[in-house]
Amino acid sequence: MPSTRAPIGQHGPALLDANNTRFRLWAPDAATVAVQIVGGETLAMHPENDGWYAVDAPYGAGTLYRFLIDGELRVPDPASRAQAGDVHAPSVVVDPHDYLWRHPGWQGRPWHETVLYELHVGLLGGYAGVERQLADLAALGVTAIELMPIAEFPGDRNWGYDGVLPYAPEAAYGSPTELKHLIDTAHGHGLMVFLDVVYNHFGPDGNYLGRYAKHFFRHDQQTPWGDAIDFRRREVRDFFIDNALMWLQEYRFDGLRLDAVHAIPDRGFLTELAERVRRETEPGRHVHLVLENEDNRASLLSQGYTAQWNDDGHNVLHCLLTGEQQGYYADYHSHATAKLARFLGEGFIYQGQANRRGESRGEPSSHLPPTAFVLFLQNHDQTGNRAFGERLLSLADPQAVKAATAVLLLSPMIPLLFMGEEWGARQPFLFFTSHHGELADAVREGRRSEFAEFGEFADEHTRERIPDPNAPATFASSAPDYQARQAPGHAEWLALYRELLQLRHAQIIPRLPGSRFLGAEVLAEAAVQARWRLGDGSLLQLMLNLGSENLPVEPPAEHARLLYASCAKPSRDQLPAHAALLYLEDHHER
Known part of the structure; x- marks a missing residue:
């Protein structure tokens, strides 16, 4: 039965009972707010303290609704728990207790047992499609899958980093119930499930917060995506902290990967988020918080965070494997062997040293355990941010890649595999979206202009060969062909990964704590x-x-x-x- 407690200062709708819902919105810059029930009435919402509006209404789970701002602007709920279609469609009232968990006793797994497998839900056929891969991944030796962001985004094809409704699982992938079924099934296979969450920006289409809550953003700080989110505001902090708790408690994810926290200027928000998660996780349950942080702030890893993606490790290995030195690889190509030694011997390469621009980056890391670092040879960024999305095997000597794979899977750092890597997939992983009109044009041209500084793309006609992110074929060509796993040229790689993961489980994992x-x-x-x-x-x-x-x-x-x-x-x-x-x-x- 739904809880009767629904505090005003909590974002999103709350079921009071089977037939009644409290609708809430923080809209300090709106003169009036109403909730419009699709196929029903429009109800004025009552102003509360600090810019909140609320109303209790006789509607239960499954109700479709929108908010009407100042009698003229219809918007989805920014804390919508589900959408009846895309980001501009009506929001849906969801009963958070409507799923009967088949493995309610699951407590997760200790961090040192983690072998991560990053995947894109859409490319694998939605939540149900991912579920079909779980048994094979568990048999391989994977212990955790990591979903690229699934927060509702515009269109039905996207990496996920253009999400604008962080509480709503992407409708194109399936329903909230299907997502819970995927997580539940993974737990039955002994697999943890991690979610990549984006708390540093909103996507460019479908975010209306600036219209009725302009102080959600701070105009004195800019990010690559526009005005920075203002984490100084209590309502803003709670919007994201409550989101993290929803994924961990309601959906029972085992961990979160926080995207690009270097773009979050307020460190206090990060420490508060970790503290809340630790305080509100039930005793005995394993929950893990992992950072992506270009600033290499090692100190966060002793403030409630479990580990950080080690881009330094990937970048120096990539330079040595491929010889590439363009862009950020220039920071690793010079004195690469010494940097390789520092990465293997201390964790981060940049621990306060200056990069190619003369900027100091990083904090000392050798005091941290090796398990504080997530190592990878491929991931969505390092593959998909290439103009043609080439996989590592298309760029490097296979024998050298085999040696690097041994480092990946047998070092005391936590390994992360990227979907298809384990059988030597050579399909590209490209950047894709499903924007329309002027935004589609801007994304396509912006993508191509990113590579203008690279010698091989100096010519405009060469850049035009870069795949259009909005073309359906760009998405389709990025899907790994799991049917090819046992084919010649792929079965050998699969056997290698299976052998190395068996060794890791038998000889490395039991010895990792300490x-x-x-x-x-x-x-x-x-x-x-x-x-x-x-x-x-x-x-x-x-x-x-x-x-x-x-x-x-x-x-x-x-x-x-x-x-x-x-x-x-x-x-x-x-x-x-x-x-x-x-x-x-x-x-x-x-």
């Missing part, structure tokens, strides 16, 4: 040696050579056993080209 960095050293150009002390006292040693020449090396300790070699018949005193060797020395054997 692990720490022991540093790394340069062996030669593109070759390093790194060590980690694992939680049981054992020593994990990596010898990595991404160069094209074999190297003589100091043999590992006599009692160190070879855990994995990416090359055939390795020698203890030689490190082959494009190879990774991992040794494990148990503490009782030293």
